[in-house]
Amino acid sequence: MDTLARSGAPLPGEFENLDLLTPFGAVYRYDDYDGTESLNRAETRALLKSLRAFVEDRLRSRTVLEAT
Secondary structure (H helix, E strand, O other): OOHHHHHHOOHHHHHHHHHHHHHHHHHHOOOOOOOOOOOOOHHHHHHHHHHHHHHHHHHHHHHHHHOO
């Protein structure tokens, strides 16, 4: 996300906490998961759907610009 911001294409503020998913995934996958960290699956799923829609829209916009 920092790379996107430095390149002039920052993500909207609603996605500022996406980087929290990486440590959660690493802990869940590799460490002894004790269940003290929780993940709201419905909320996370909605956020990821929104992120996907944002990215698809940006890609479509870029494709239209390149075609003209």
